[in-house]
Amino acid sequence: MFDISSTEWTAIELSLRVATVATLVATPLGIGVAWLLARRDFWGKAVVDALIHLPLVLPPVVTGYLLLLTFGRRGLVGAWLADHLGIVFAFRWTGAALACGIMSFPLLVRPIRLSIEAVDRRLEQAAGTLGAEPWRVFATITLPLALPGVLAGMVLGFAKAIGEFGATITFVSNIPGETQTISSAIYSLIQTPDGDTAALRLVVVSVVIAMAALVASEWFARRALRRLHGN
Amino acid sequence: MLRVDVSKQLGEFAIEACFASEGRVTGLFGASGAGKTSLINIIAGLLRPDRGIIAIDDEVLDDTADRVHVPAHRRRIGYVFQDARLFPHLDVRENLDYGRRMNRLADDPAARARVTDLLDIGGLLDRRPGRLSGGERQRVALGRALLARPRLLLMDEPLGSLDEERKVEILPYLVRLRDEAGIPMVYVSHDAGELRQLATQVVMLKRGRVIAFGGAEVLPPAASA
Numbered sequence: 001m002f003d004i005s006s007t008e009w010t011a012i013e014l015s016l017r018v019a020t021v022a023t024l025v026a027t028p029l030g031i032g033v034a035w036l037l038a039r040r041d042f043w044g045k046a047v048v049d050a051l052i053h054l055p056l057v058l059p060p061v062v063t064g065y066l067l068l069l070t071f072g073r074r075g076l077v078g079a080w081l082a083d084h085l086g087i088v089f090a091f092r093w094t095g096a097a098l099a100c101g102i103m104s105f106p107l108l109v110r111p112i113r114l115s116i117e118a119v120d121r122r123l124e125q126a127a128g129t130l131g132a133e134p135w136r137v138f139a140t141i142t143l144p145l146a147l148p149g150v151l152a153g154m155v156l157g158f159a160k161a162i163g164e165f166g167a168t169i170t171f172v173s174n175i176p177g178e179t180q181t182i183s184s185a186i187y188s189l190i191q192t193p194d195g196d197t198a199a200l201r202l203v204v205v206s207v208v209i210a211m212a213a214l215v216a217s218e219w220f221a222r223r224a225l226r227r228l229h230g231n
Numbered sequence: 232m233l234r235v236d237v238s239k240q241l242g243e244f245a246i247e248a249c250f251a252s253e254g255r256v257t258g259l260f261g262a263s264g265a266g267k268t269s270l271i272n273i274i275a276g277l278l279r280p281d282r283g284i285i286a287i288d289d290e291v292l293d294d295t296a297d298r299v300h301v302p303a304h305r306r307r308i309g310y311v312f313q314d315a316r317l318f319p320h321l322d323v324r325e326n327l328d329y330g331r332r333m334n335r336l337a338d339d340p341a342a343r344a345r346v347t348d349l350l351d352i353g354g355l356l357d358r359r360p361g362r363l364s365g366g367e368r369q370r371v372a373l374g375r376a377l378l379a380r381p382r383l384l385l386m387d388e389p390l391g392s393l394d395e396e397r398k399v400e401i402l403p404y405l406v407r408l409r410d411e412a413g414i415p416m417v418y419v420s421h422d423a424g425e426l427r428q429l430a431t432q433v434v435m436l437k438r439g440r441v442i443a444f445g446g447a448e449v450l451p452p453a454a455s456a
Binding site: 120122123125126127128129130131132133134136137140141144145 | 275276277302303304305306307308309310312314316318319320329330333334375376379
């Protein structure tokens with residue numbers, strides 16, 4: 001039962017790589033967007049907010065198809081990226097990372113935004129009177145104080161990215177070794193006669209990864225809280 | 232010299248203030264709601280006046296006619312808030328050092344030692360703000376503002392959140408600060424007794440307007456304070 005085959009390892013390794021890259025690339029962006037939404041009023045803010053949340057409410061297959069239309073070989077952005085920068089998303093693991101990043105973005109942004117909103121603006125003012133330019137106020141006061149939220153967002157985003165299925169399979173298909181993540185491998189195995197045991201193994205692996213992510217986030221949050229309020 | 236001539240509308244409330252002060256400690260006196268905090272927020276650059284001028288010596292910090300508004304972080308004006316506002320994730324040493332780092336000043340151990348001695352906070356350096364008493368917090372906030380080497384120090388009821396015992400604990404430090412630090416101060420209070428001990432000049436505010444200006448004699452007599 002616990003003899004994990006090399007195809008399965010490939011899927012596990014790919015899932016971890018896709019989710020890690022998606023989270024690491026999305027985090028700085030997510031912090032920026034969260035800060036904008038928490039601290040700035042601008043024209044079209046409601047639209048930006050809605051756009052970010054769209055992947056949460058759209059059917060994943062729709063998001064995947066929109067990605068294919070935009071970032072596919074013949075897509076508006078995809079063709080340009082392929083011709084000018086040599087970056088191809090369609091049917092590559094990078095495309096899976098893009099799909100996962102977009103699908104997990106709302107879950108990543110929300111805790112960060114909430115924790116930035118919770119940072120006392122009077123502390124930011126105080127930092128200003130001590131000579132800190134706005135970006136340094138952010139780097140030395142806002143961000144460190146919002147760190148628990150950033151970590152929570154990263155863990156949530158990572159968990160979502162590792163479980164993403166609909167948008168990924170629509171956009172980059174289900175190619176073993178290139179775009180077959182744990183989720184799409186399980187899907188294939190269930191469709192195969194005698195695939196049940198292998199599918200179950202991957203299910204156990206998914207549960208373990210998810211639990212580990214939750215425990216890690218809890219641990220980070222506690223440490224961060226101790227650092228902030230403590231003594 | 233601090234020159235203030237501004238007006239600012241804040242909802243229903245209007246501030247119209249005009250005074251020029253040469254004193255070492257300018258006391259801003261008035262009941263709560265007189266506009267004292269708003270006025271020093273304007274001086275600090277945290278609030279933008281609708282009209283008028285703020286200048287220190289020859290340097291104009293706000294001039295609405297010329298569209299001049301120097302942002303708070305470039306004013307070199309220290310601010311001690313009523314609620315201290317120490318950074319909770321930094322220990323006392325890092326809080327004290329914050330202004331020096333942000334202003335990119337050279338490390339100055341002598342200045343640090345002088346300020347920690349003056350305020351008696353040498354024993355607190357490794358603590359987090361969460362483990363300080365109200366009076367200790369206020370002293371650290373004072374030290375933090377001083378070590379940023381401001382050319383003017385604003386204090387918004389720094390004793391306001393403290394009980395009588397703590398006030399008596401801090402007041403001597405403020406007197407020492409006035410006599411030794413050589414930084415002009417604007418000291419906001421609704422307590423005439425405090426200002427009588429500290430202020431060299433008094434600006435009396437009522438409903439956003441200056442109603443009296445002069446020495447400590449413009450304060451209400453002790454009996455009615």
